[in-house]
Amino acid sequence: MSKRKQGEGEIPLLRVRGLSxxxxxxxxxxxxxxxxxxxxAVALIGPNGSGKSTVLRCxxxxxxxxxxxxxxxxxxLDERDPRIRSALAVVMDDIDFFPxxxxxxxxxxxARAHGVDDADDLVDEVLHDVGLxxxxxxxxxxxxxxxxxxxxxxxxxxxxxxxxVLDEPEQRLDKQGLGWLAERLNADxxxxxxxxxxxxxxxxxxxxxxxxxxxxxx
Amino acid sequence: xxxALPGVREIRADMRHWRRxxxxxxxxxxxxxxxxxxxxxxxxxxxxxxxxxxxxxATAAGCRSGGCAEARSWLPWVVGLALVGAGLGVARLFGPxxxxxxxxxxxxxxxxxxxxxxxxxxxxLTGVLLLVGAVVAAVVATLVGFVVAAIVAYALxxxxxxxxxxxxxVLSQAGRPLLGRVLxxxxxxxxxxxxxxxxxxxxxxxxxxxxGVTWIALLVxxxxxAVAATTLSQRRLGRLTRHDLAPGGRMAPGLSGALATLxxxxxxxxxxxxxxxGHESVRSRRGGPSGAMALVRVDLIRLQRSxxxxxxxxxxxxxxxxxxxxxxxxxxxxxxxLTGFLTGLGLCSALRVVTRTPSLLRAMPFxxxxxxxxxLVVPGVALVLFGLACTPTLHASTDxxxxxxxxxxxxxxxxxxxxxxRWVTGRPPDYSRPLVSTPAGxxxxxxxxxxxxxxxxxxxTTVPMLLWVSNTGAIVSLVAxxxxxxxxxxxx
Numbered sequence: 001m002s003k004r005k006q007g008e009g010e011i012p013l014l015r016v017r018g019l020s021x022x023x024x025x026x027x028x029x030x031x032x033x034x035x036x037x038x039x040x041a042v043a044l045i046g047p048n049g050s051g052k053s054t055v056l057r058c059x060x061x062x063x064x065x066x067x068x069x070x071x072x073x074x075x076x077l078d079e080r081d082p083r084i085r086s087a088l089a090v091v092m093d094d095i096d097f098f099p100x101x102x103x104x105x106x107x108x109x110x111a112r113a114h115g116v117d118d119a120d121d122l123v124d125e126v127l128h129d130v131g132l133x134x135x136x137x138x139x140x141x142x143x144x145x146x147x148x149x150x151x152x153x154x155x156x157x158x159x160x161x162x163x164x165v166l167d168e169p170e171q172r173l174d175k176q177g178l179g180w181l182a183e184r185l186n187a188d189x190x191x192x193x194x195x196x197x198x199x200x201x202x203x204x205x206x207x208x209x210x211x212x213x214x215x216x217x218x
Numbered sequence: 219x220x221x222a223l224p225g226v227r228e229i230r231a232d233m234r235h236w237r238r239x240x241x242x243x244x245x246x247x248x249x250x251x252x253x254x255x256x257x258x259x260x261x262x263x264x265x266x267x268x269x270x271x272x273x274x275x276a277t278a279a280g281c282r283s284g285g286c287a288e289a290r291s292w293l294p295w296v297v298g299l300a301l302v303g304a305g306l307g308v309a310r311l312f313g314p315x316x317x318x319x320x321x322x323x324x325x326x327x328x329x330x331x332x333x334x335x336x337x338x339x340x341x342x343l344t345g346v347l348l349l350v351g352a353v354v355a356a357v358v359a360t361l362v363g364f365v366v367a368a369i370v371a372y373a374l375x376x377x378x379x380x381x382x383x384x385x386x387x388v389l390s391q392a393g394r395p396l397l398g399r400v401l402x403x404x405x406x407x408x409x410x411x412x413x414x415x416x417x418x419x420x421x422x423x424x425x426x427x428x429x430g431v432t433w434i435a436l437l438v439x440x441x442x443x444a445v446a447a448t449t450l451s452q453r454r455l456g457r458l459t460r461h462d463l464a465p466g467g468r469m470a471p472g473l474s475g476a477l478a479t480l481x482x483x484x485x486x487x488x489x490x491x492x493x494x495x496g497h498e499s500v501r502s503r504r505g506g507p508s509g510a511m512a513l514v515r516v517d518l519i520r521l522q523r524s525x526x527x528x529x530x531x532x533x534x535x536x537x538x539x540x541x542x543x544x545x546x547x548x549x550x551x552x553x554x555x556l557t558g559f560l561t562g563l564g565l566c567s568a569l570r571v572v573t574r575t576p577s578l579l580r581a582m583p584f585x586x587x588x589x590x591x592x593x594l595v596v597p598g599v600a601l602v603l604f605g606l607a608c609t610p611t612l613h614a615s616t617d618x619x620x621x622x623x624x625x626x627x628x629x630x631x632x633x634x635x636x637x638x639x640r641w642v643t644g645r646p647p648d649y650s651r652p653l654v655s656t657p658a659g660x661x662x663x664x665x666x667x668x669x670x671x672x673x674x675x676x677x678x679t680t681v682p683m684l685l686w687v688s689n690t691g692a693i694v695s696l697v698a699x700x701x702x703x704x705x706x707x708x709x710x
Contacts, residue, residue: 139499
């Protein structure tokens with residue numbers, strides 16, 4: 001993963017221009033411009049219904065914007081493109097798991113599918129970090145909602161990525177989990193990755209975000 | 219000051235009263251509004267009985283070979299055992315004693331008599347199973363030419379054995395899980411053994427049963443067994459814990475939702491989730507290849523973890539052989555492909571999970587088509603092997619050379635996997651699209667068609683082999699299956 005320094009004229013890792021999304025007459029997002037540079041974190045903030053998740057869904061390709069363009073690393077973001085999938089790690093609220101694979105098998109699968117060389121070591125490290133070592137042999141159906149959130153986050157950390165997109169990652173995480181998450185995201189930033197997240201948690205935003213974009217203010 | 223606790227009957231009476239208070243129409247109003255449905259039911263019922271009576275004569279006239287007569291004489295016993303097994307399976311799936319999520323939350327926590335709370339739902343489930351068992355048994359007995367007294371006795375016997383099995387399932391639920399498991403597997407094994415006997419063309423032709431002293435004595439024994447199992451199970455109801463009762467109840471809303479929208483794939487999801495909900499942990503297996511092959515390895519782990527999915531496909535090989543004994547002739551590919559399709563669905567669970575969970579597909583660094591196609595490797599190989607294992611039946615039934623039979627066997631396997639892929643990748647009814655206006659309200663255009671999903675591809679891909687019983691037919695069928703699979707795995 002290449003590191004880039006933020007500077008004048010540099011191509012942003014994620015570039016969003018004129019993004020709009022309306023449902024019938026109701027305009028949820030209008031003409032949003034947004035840049036995320038490598039090695040920085042941008043937080044989308046705003047009240048419920050302000051369009052944070054809609055923006056993330058449009059950016060990650062799970063929803064179709066009514067207007068606007070999204071580029072990742074200078075390339076038009078098309079989630080069908082395997083190169084985009086390799087670069088984009090997404091943790092949103094639609095995550096689900098295979099009911100018959102254990103926690104560690106999920107992470108092992110993600111790491112190996114992405115061709116990680118030292119998959120065993122990385123999976124063990126992430127499992128330890130997210131505090132799911134003891135639950136490594138459990139099936140997802142037996143995990144608490146907080147543990148499922150940790151597993152979802154872990155699935156993003158065991159694979160290579162250039163941009164990490166998180167939708168309210170603080171949900172169902174306890175204080176200790178939030179502390180770990182902030183630490184982990186800052187480590188990712190330091191490693192040159194870009195982070196775009198929607199959050200309501202002020203402490204997480206303050207700890208991680210370099211810039212906030214407020215939605216829902218018109 | 220403490221007041222006397224209300225009984226279950228009083229609570230039920232209150233709930234009935236509240237519900238009646240919210241009713242907007244009287245029963246008679248609803249009945250008169252539903253006259254079209256009533257007339258339609260009567261009309262279709264009359265047609266069905268008429269068809270049944272004619273089919274009885276037609277099947278008797280068309281079944282002249284020794285093998286067919288033999289298979290036909292064993293059919294009621296296969297169906298009877300299968301019905302009892304299915305009844306037991308459904309009963310165990312729900313509990314059989316279970317409560318709705320609302321009852322679990324509100325009433326099970328209250329100091330009420332648990333037996334009284336559980337009995338109505340258990341009785342309802344038992345009643346449905348008895349009715350379905352008896353009706354299907356009566357239809358089969360009619361088709362194979364039983365006399366009226368034998369039809370009644372046979373249907374009654376099946377219903378009583380189902381009743382006994384439901385009672386035993388309650389006992390199994392109340393701390394004896396092995397009992398239910400052993401009984402289910404024994405019944406499945408018995409069905410398979412009878413099918414094997416028919417498939418080997420080695421079974422004697424059974425005469426039409428006569429209701430005599432032996433049968434009546436047997437009925438009395440089954441009745442006593444059913445009464446004993448039911449009485450014992452009623453006593454155990456009060457001992458069931460919330461942990462025993464909740465899973466079946468939690469599943470019920472999902473199942474009813476799936477049935478209401480005719481979304482059979484959702485039904486599959488609910489059952490798959492229920493299947494694994496009982497497991498807390500597994501012995502994790504790590505390592506293996508990188509890239510897309512990691513998905514294939516995971517499918518192999520699944521087979522190790524749940525070998526019954528493969529065992530069912532392997533055991534089902536006996537069905538096409540039994541069908542060949544019945545003398546299907548040129549229609550033999552239909553039996554092979556259909557059996558493969560229905561039994562192969564269990565192997566496609568991974569494909570189903572990624573179909574309903576786009577986030578998992580998104581997490582893979584491959585094109586969607588690669589991820590889906592990779593998940594078809596294991597089920598595809600298993601079903602093509604299944605088709606090839608049925609080659610001798612094609613050689614015997616259609617009088618083709620061994621080479622052509624092998625091609626047709628492979629084509630049947632490919633047809634089965636194509637139909638299974640169509641079934642598991644089906645989209646749920648889309649209420650955001652234009653709806654068709656019906657007396658039952660707005661209905662999505664793909665709602666009713668969803669029942670035929672999978673069967674359409676089964677028919678499409680086996681028709682070439684019915685039209686050209688040759689290498690050409692098999693190759694056209696293989697190409698058709700390949701095109702269907704390519705389209706289904708690549709679509710967004």
